[in-house]
Amino acid sequence: MAASLSLSGHHRIPPLVLSVLCGLVSVGLLISIWWMQSQLDQRQDRTLAQMDELAHLPKGDYLKPVLLGYHHLGADLLWLKLVQVIGKRQNSMNEYEWMAHALDVITTLDPHYAYAYYAGGVILGDLANRPDLANRLLERGHAANPTVWNIPFLLGYNYYFLLADPAKGAEYIMRAAVLPDRPAYLPGLATRLAAEAGKPETALAFLEARLQDTSDPEMKEFFANRMKEVMIERDIKQLEGAVELYRTAYGHPPTSLAALVDGRIVRDLPMEPFGGEYRIDRETGVVSSTTHPERLKTFFRRKKDPTYLYPRIEQPAYGFSKTW
DSSP, X not given: OOSSEEETTTXXXXXXXXXXXXXXXXXXXXXXXXXXXXXXXXXXXXXXXXXXXXXXXXXXXXXXXXXXXXXXXXXXXXXXXXXXXXXXXXXXXXXXXXXXXXXXXXXXXXXXXXXXXXXXXXXXXXXXXXXXHHHHHHHHHHHHOTTXXXXXXXXXXXXXXXXXXXXXXXXXXXXXXXXXXXXXXXHHHHHXXXXXXXXXXHHHHHHHHHHHHOOOHHHHHHHHHHHHHHHHHHHHHHHHHHHHHHHHXXXXXXXXXHHHHHTTSOXXXXXXXXXXXEEEOTXXXXXXXXXXXXXXXXXXXXXXXXXXXXXXXXXXXXXXXXXX
8 A cells, every 4th residue: 555556455566667657747847837928927027017107198188089989998998908907916116107197098089987086096005105196186087077075085095194284184075075975974074174183263163054954853963963962062262262371471370261351361161052161170271071071083193204205296275265
């Protein structure tokens, strides 16, 4: 049994034949490994060729007339080619810049290709760490597709999380929150962002518009309560400013908020909208609400400043519309 392989308990394969079979199997494995490696090499060569093609694409404005009305089909074909390049395990920074160029061409050929704007914004912002390129693409997409909510939503994300600009991030999230088909959580997120960005008045104006715009009792209650939460944040910020003025004037923090009135720093104290009261910590000077001790904050906090591998591309000034 040690010298040969038994089949069905009666027939045995001679050792020489067994050695030949094992050798053939080994050769087959080596051939299979070689074939798979050659296929990988060919795919790598194809990927490099595809990337080179993307890098040398003419501008979309030049390419569009040449396609004789088939520019939408051209955008689809270029998108498929771009997806194959994105499928690599890792892309270089030069390749990401070429992708940005290809995305610019694709969206010039088909300005209403909303998914290309969104996917391109994710790739350039999160994978390439190029929020400048991402926002340039998304700004164009937002202008061409003003009713698509996820494009301004991603712009808001980029400004808040990647560019450390919560005020501008809140403005874009608010714009997304009033568009059709937006998720139900977006208005709440928008107001949290606006409150944290130091602009509770913007959040209150947004909530007031949403409150007037809905007839659903549950949503009315939600917006009314959220307005009160934003009022608390507004009041605390104002009281904190008054505490600092008191500290400057008298050399120490006030022992109570009533001291702000007695010291003629403020004329009167705001009413806590949920029926509670505002209090000050005598040692730290921190102001808080008895009904909502936790400040109105967004769920995610940056732990370090964003880093850039390339200089930022300056964006045009953005103004949030006062009408909805």
